[in-house]
Ligand SMILES: Nc1nc2c(ncn2[C@@H]2O[C@H](COP(=O)(O)OP(=O)(O)OP(=O)(O)O)[C@@H](O)[C@H]2O)c(=O)[nH]1
């Protein structure tokens with residue numbers, strides 16, 4: 229069921245206080261998660277309609293070849309990718325033969341279960357258990373890196389962690405400003421240099437600043453780049469190396485932000501970025517803007533990278549920890 233932010237941060241202490249307080253928190257979280265599920269459903273409305281339209285003519289009293297073809301087409305059309313689609317349809321056919329699928333309800337139940345299982349099994353948490361932990365955020369222009377960083381920082385502060393932001397997107401002055409605004413909003417320092425300065429130097433400063441301030445987490449913003457821009461991809465590797473030289477084993481997380489509306493191109497981006505730097509998780513943004521939300525399945529399954537966060541809108545609460553069960557339910561439930 230819906231994950232809270234607290235659960236998603238590996239290394240954040242359990243909330244202090246009596247059992248009573250914990251119960252209150254659970255109640256509050258339940259209320260919020262109910263609210264969130266509604267938002268998730270609203271955010272996935274285009275994808276859900278797309279699926280429903282494709283499946284609308286299916287009669288569930290006959291589990292024949294036509295049904296499986298239609299399911300296949302629906303999944304492919306939703307951008308789930310060929311591998312995942314074949315795996316899901318095969319499994320469904322087998323379950324039907326075993327008598328597990330006889331009704332429409334059972335069909336969707338089993339489809340949800342198949343979808344949940346197809347997502348990569350990796351750790352869904354964001355590792356902030358080191359001191360300081362370093363989270364590097366990478367991705368193509370405009371995919372949502374900076375806003376994602378602001379939102380993660382906001383949630384970390386709520387969990388009582390101290391955060392330093394590194395404005396290593398030195399490409400545009402506006403990018404430094406944008407991160408600066410998030411820093412003010414969240415209440416955390418933003419380490420920056422002039423536009424055009426070496427991103428590696430900014431990262432170096434930010435880690436030093438985090439050490440001297442005894443901060444818990446450093447989040448590094450980077451300039452958007454196309455996966456085809458070789459010098460920029462090299463620069464990214466350099467940033468990665470600078471971090472690793474200062475702190476062994478860092479960055480502890482490398483999050484790749486992918487815009488869901490870019491479909492199969494998003495999958496290609498993810499593949500090439502993960503070849504350049506070791507991507508530990510995907511943040512899939514703008515799911516609200518696409519009818520092909522199945523791209524989440526393709527990225528996770530084909531690249532074997534967990535989706536850690538999803539964005540279903542521009543509000544602070546629209547960025548959420550990813551939960552495969554909720555995702556599947558929101559796609560198929562009326
Ligand atoms: N609808 C929608 N918009 C989003 C979502 N996530 C981010 N955005 C918007 O996408 C736009 C780009 O976000 P940024 O955070 O500036 O993207 P970026 O990757 O930092 O961009 P560059 O710095 O130019 O590379 C902003 O207007 C965000 O509000 C989402 O889940 N849904």
Ligand SMILES: [Mg+2]
Pocket residue numbers: 373374375397403449450452
């Ligand atoms: Mg940015």
